[in-house]
Amino acid sequence: MMSKIVRSMTRPLYPFIILFGAYLVVHGHLTPGGGFQGGAVAASAIALLVVAYGGTRMFRKGTLTAMESSGLIVFISLAMVGMATVFFYNFLANGGPIFGEAIFYGPNPGYFNTAGVIPLMNMAVGLEVIGGLGVIIIALGKKAFEVME
């Protein structure tokens, strides 16, 4: 439990940190960043909550573990769906029903509805990373506060 200043600054700040992480994950195929980076940014919001309040009631260990496992399963199954050609085949790019728009070679402003399976994999990996790092942070923080008492 930190001072009142830290606690009252954490409360309005952490949704925006999670939002920025989600932005990095979702726009991974257009801008720098991606699943791992965005997930780490979102997990830093959990770290802030743990440091400021000494634990979170909002993010439960079970939920985060489920997020991690489901993210990994979605990632592997997306890779398996392309198995007809080869493992990790991008079966949605350039003509799939979702994220299937083709782009031309060269500089362009960046269209969201492109890149096939890559945004879906980014979201799966982002889910996995926020779950995994969040669980690690909560477990270590809990132990640290137990030891300090």
Next chain:
Amino acid sequence: MRKSVAFGGLLLVFAFLLIAAVNLHGFGDPTNTEMDDYFIHNGQRQTGANNIVTSVVFDYRGYDTLGEATVLFTAVSGVLIALRKEGGEE
């Protein structure tokens, strides 16, 4: 005696590092560029992603990302096992 041997070894290592530093390629001038050129010219068209780094990480080298995800999963399992409650389940 010991000190001089250590100093000699240090000089040897330093000489090797110096040779390696002198023989470095210039910045942006690698020996083999076929791979980079392939990604730069075909990455956007083949994967549809503007960010070529992401297209390499999630498409061309998906196995690597799978390994990273598995490493993270293993790390989480290890931390949860190491910090479990003693005596019985939660």
